[in-house]
Amino acid sequence: MPGNTSPSLEDIDEIVHEPSREFVESTNVYDFMQEYGIEDYDELIERTTTDLEGEPDSGVDWFWDELVDYLGIEFYEEYDDVRDDEEGPQFTDWYPGGELNVAHNVVDRHADIDEERRNTVATIWEGEDGEVREITYHELHRQANQVANALEERGVETGDTVGLYMPMVPEVVSILYGCFKAGAIAVPIFSGFGVDAAATRIEDAEPNVLFTGDGFYRRGDPVFLKSAADEAIADAGHVEHTIVFDRLGSSTKTSEHEIPWDDDRDEWWHDVVETRDDEYETKSLPSDQESMLLYSSGTTGQPKGIVHTHAGVQVQCPKEVYFGMDLKPADRFFWVSDIGWMMGPWTLIGTHTFGGTVFMYEGAPDYPDPDRFWAMIDRHDLTQFGISPTAIRALRKHDKRQPTSDEPSGSDGARDDEWLSGHDLSSLRILGSTGEPWDPESWRWFYENVGGGDAPIINISGGTEICGCFLMPMPTQPLKPCTLGGPGLGMDIDIVDREGNSIKDDHERGYLVARDSCPSMTKSLWSGDERYLEEYWSTFEDMWNHGDWAQQDEDGFWFLHGRADDTLNVAGRKVGPAEVEGALIDHDAVNQAAAIGAPDETTGTAVVAYVVLEAGREETDDLREELYAQVGDELGKPFRPREVLFVDEFPKTQSGKIIRRAIQATYVGEDLGDMSSIENPRALEELEDAR
Incomplete structure (x- = not known):
């Protein structure tokens, strides 16, 4: 099934x-x-x-x-x-x-109660390479205070947005709670997003400060996040301060990892956060004060x-x-997520409210x-x-x-x-x-x-x-x-x-x-x-x-x-068809694009893309590979199409609107239903013969 x-x-x-x-x-x-x-x-x-x-x-x-x-x-x-x-x-x-303030409930009061509670482990983190780190509430409290002080030094005030384009490392918890403390609106961005998807969110949220990392490990190899952050900032603007966490060791002179660096904007985490005062008075904020700006595709x-x-x-x-x-006091809570998805903050806030322990994996x-x-x-x-x-x-x-x-x-x-x-x-x-x-x-x-x-x-x-x-x-x-x-x-x-x-x-x-x-x-x-x-x-x-x-x-x-709508739910992550289509159309060979969701045994839903090419462009396997990569680079690998199919035209209404339900039904073999509004019936045959 x-x-x-x-x-x-x-x-x-x-x-x-x-x-x-x-x-x-x-x-x-x-x-x-x-x-x-x-x-x-x-x-x-x-x-x-x-x-x-x-x-x-x-x-x-x-x-x-x-x-x-x-x-x-x-x-x-x-x-x-x-x-x-x-x-x-x-x-x-x-x-x-x-x-109130979320930070008071999830960290401050636990760090202030007694020695036993202060020394309770707030997060256990395991890196892909096997490294394990445990962070107590006392340590989390100190570091969140340092984040809040670093933000205020960079002019962040109550109601300002702060971007988190971060790998899943323990410091991301301190950043989130430091934003809460200072009254800033945290804007988590999925670390697997490509440049365009990240830039869209930065452009909309307009953060002055962006936290990111040099990279992280995935299947034993480094993934360089900093270069993607730089490109996204170049496209979106707004960011004047980039605070970079060193996960891969890029800050050392002997590092084999070289990352792009802008001396006027970029600063290392250990220079600007770990050196800050670890005392901070958490702000008392109105109940309806914004805490987070989370993005969902439509x-x-x-x-x-x-x-x-x-x-x-x-x-x-x-x-x-x-x-x-x-949740019980001695529990160790693990939900597989990234800080850029809702379940990341949900897990942290939900568990840390009770002084519990969250497990994180990179x-x-x-x-x-x-x-x-x-x-x-x-x-x-x-x-x-x-x-x-x-x-x-x-x-x-x-x-x-x-x-x-x-x-x-x-x-x-x-x-x-x-x-x-x-x-x-x-x-x-x-x-x-x-x-x-x-x-x-x-x-x-x-x-x-x-x-x-x-x-x-x-x-x-x-x-x-x-x-x-x-x-x-x-x-x-x-x-x-x-x-x-x-x-x-x-x-x-x-x-x-x-x-x-x-x-x-x-x-x-x-x-x-x-x-x-x-x-x-x-x-x-x-x-x-x-x-x-x-x-x-x-x-x-x-x-x-x-x-x-x-x-x-x-x-x-x-x-x-x-x-019941057109949102594509790929492995639990939602993306709008228009975002996929926009990424495809960015390729100079593509004139039009239509993205649909198809049943997939592994991811639940897979993206299938139909494209109409510009005049004179040939339908080749090499071009198809370029289009796979185009979507992956712009939106992230999870949203790469499973198939790219070439057609000469799409079924459309008289007003020129693409009839996506006809494309969807043709691909999955369902009844087309009422096609009385179609302007070009021959396009349905094109869909059947698409390759």
Whole structure:
């Protein structure tokens, strides 16, 4: 079954995971339910998301108000009310009148409490080359203060943006928290992005300061990040100070790695951060003060700048890590991510709010061998492990043999995995996944072989737009393969038809929507309210349209069935078709381009590109290779097309709009549907014959 093809409910209509009573009663969410007299999961969701009989506030208001004290989140100044929604759910003001700072909650208070807490390990980092570093809360606190002081020396003030185009090294945590301390808006940029993708985000965010590194290791070889940062800055402008972390040893005179250097702009981390004062008074900021600007690709060419606040991420991320991932004081939390993706900040803020330990890994999942993750889980006694379905599909391929069609996964002899054997994974309590739909076979393999048939898979879905989850199982729930459980706590979520009528209880497939706001919902888009309202609030009245197909089965389990819009979800990373098409058109041989998503066994969705060449250019394999490289260089290797197909024309409407659904349907062999609007029917034959 293709990785991103959602199974029918009949294929997964079996409860596979049934938590023991002992396990249920050990969970954080069970304690919460006992505290408030909540009997079961259904009552829990009702209590936290719907109107409360006889109460002036809704369950949403009650929950997000109660949560602050329950999780021990500290405000410098108490808020006047849990929210002000006079302008509707689109522009809800959460915790008005309050003041806080994420940095105080995730690092300052832990470093100040007592010697034991100060010396607790905040992050364990393992480099691809095997180097291991442990950073305590005391060390993290000192370094975050140094970052804040370095930023202020370079003129950064509250509300200014600061770019993080960084390798996944421990210092990235200090940079993020240092930005929070100084009131700067952190702008994480995925380290795997090519020049154009990075430049687009720098141009939009306009940071004066950019943190980057000389490079990092990937499959044993250095990847030079600094040169890409320089090109992106040259294209985008704005950056006047580049602070470079030395991961590869490039700053030493004996280094074999030479990187470009601008004496007027570039400075080494060890010169400008490590020499700064390690005392800093963290700023007290309004609840709605911007904390991060995270980018998400849409169906237009310009990525969306998602605006998050201090209060929003400070309540959402810890809520999910504490209840959904059941974080305990002695846990070691590992979610495979980059700081440039939402799950990076989500993991850090969620875990560090409770003084927990985050594990970070720099390199490839299968280097030097396919057991790298299993070896690290064993070596570091990791307790939570989150990963994308794509990565599991790739790792599953390394089985000695796959089960036959009549031999179900988990049958005797079918799962003798040569790379898993020899590694003790018994420390794992909770598994996690996000980013894309599962296929049942890979879900079962993950559950049975990595989790040992005991650890629940907390399969979550939300997005950069809320720095959290609309859907999230609780560890107390039974699970069917591929399920997302149900709505997250405090999240008023529904499934509706095209007219906006709820069809959740009819068990039909429909649009996943939010009927109410939540504290971490983006306050708008960086580019302004117009696009924000158009992207999320224009389809249905006063409902957030998330763009996913969803369905609830008769037993109450929720499932997703892929995107209802055109966004390409490649291995859990989203890119707009227009971005791919723009990269192709930048090649002087390309006149027009159309990018679609196709099912792919490994990445879930693969990019397939159709191109129309300029007159006189030949369709050659060499040109095809150039186009593969063009997209990889501009957007990053994950978004390189799986195929580039040449055609003479695209099917278009009379107004000249390319009919992408016809291209998509032709490629995957689906019914074309109504083609009455097509201006040039012969183009459909071209698609069939494309090579």
